[in-house]
Amino acid sequence: MKQFISVDDVPGVPQIAATALDYKKNPFKDKGLGENKTLGMIFLNPSLRTRLSTQVAARNLGMEVVVFNIDKEGWALEMNDGVVMNGNTTEHVKEAAAVMGQYFDILSIRTFPGLKNKEEDYTEKYMNQFIKYAGKPVVSLESATLHPLQSLTDVITIRERWTQPRKPKVVMTWAPHVKALPQAVPNSFAQWMNAWDEVDFVITHPEGYELDPKFAGKAPVIHNQHEALEGADFVYVKNWSSYKDYGKITCTDESWMVTNETLKNTNDAKVMHCLPVRRNVVIADEVLDGPSSIVIPEAGNRVWAAQAVLSEILKNR
Numbered sequence: 001m002k003q004f005i006s007v008d009d010v011p012g013v014p015q016i017a018a019t020a021l022d023y024k025k026n027p028f029k030d031k032g033l034g035e036n037k038t039l040g041m042i043f044l045n046p047s048l049r050t051r052l053s054t055q056v057a058a059r060n061l062g063m064e065v066v067v068f069n070i071d072k073e074g075w076a077l078e079m080n081d082g083v084v085m086n087g088n089t090t091e092h093v094k095e096a097a098a099v100m101g102q103y104f105d106i107l108s109i110r111t112f113p114g115l116k117n118k119e120e121d122y123t124e125k126y127m128n129q130f131i132k133y134a135g136k137p138v139v140s141l142e143s144a145t146l147h148p149l150q151s152l153t154d155v156i157t158i159r160e161r162w163t164q165p166r167k168p169k170v171v172m173t174w175a176p177h178v179k180a181l182p183q184a185v186p187n188s189f190a191q192w193m194n195a196w197d198e199v200d201f202v203i204t205h206p207e208g209y210e211l212d213p214k215f216a217g218k219a220p221v222i223h224n225q226h227e228a229l230e231g232a233d234f235v236y237v238k239n240w241s242s243y244k245d246y247g248k249i250t251c252t253d254e255s256w257m258v259t260n261e262t263l264k265n266t267n268d269a270k271v272m273h274c275l276p277v278r279r280n281v282v283i284a285d286e287v288l289d290g291p292s293s294i295v296i297p298e299a300g301n302r303v304w305a306a307q308a309v310l311s312e313i314l315k316n317r
């Protein structure tokens, strides 16, 4: 694997999931693989799980890790080519990415969308500039439109729980939020579920929250949450802002919050969320604190997803 930006980079969803679950059983089996290799982790935005789990994963492989909060501690970066840099930006990504590429064997980056300019976000301008100039394999720690480490985690979280011969019904439901959030997590989850033929995948959201068809694919979209959730085995909860009315909150209907009542007609569904989650806005306390929630072991699985990805890049397979 040469990079990890989307599902298109992996050898196959079942294969990478198996690699991740093997590491869960035996975290230190490849302790020598990352010897004398350094992972750079560059953050333009906040993170708890991604930053910590990826560091643990890298260490399990014997790598050194350097974390850089470039938004707070670095120079203000210029991302556009050919500009006269007489404004607020101090350093061009051409130099910044190239220099970081000199220091690290793998470069990983978190760069959220601005949610103002759809074209800029959906062409992954920032991520592509880093890939172009780093000269080293790049791993996404969540980009403007995708969060593949989260989605691989979600795949293994479903896979390790599902033992029946039939496919599980996985429903991704939109839920309310007070802030406009990226579409990266739902885009990515849809992309991975569509690429994984071991699940039946359904999406439910209010009208106007359609995701980019490039990621939503052929997954059925049902606007009635109750109907969509019928018989669900896994409920994947996430808020996102509108793609159509780009970056806007166009629905504040609290009835979309996931409560015990919401889950009544499911098949005793397990509830997933990437976290961080706003309690009693997105998901009610009774669900997060009850037996349906698997959000903590889900977050725990971030380590094994990251370890699988780093190992594939180190092995250059």
Ligand code: AN0
Binding pocket: 181, 182, 183, 184, 185, 274, 275, 276
């Ligand atoms: C981010 C998002 O929705 O993309 C990160 C999730 C992993 N969430 C928030 O900003 C709350």
Ligand code: CP
Binding pocket: 046, 047, 048, 049, 050, 051, 142, 150, 274, 275, 276
């Ligand atoms: N789920 C997730 O990526 O969490 P962080 O934003 O805390 O890394």
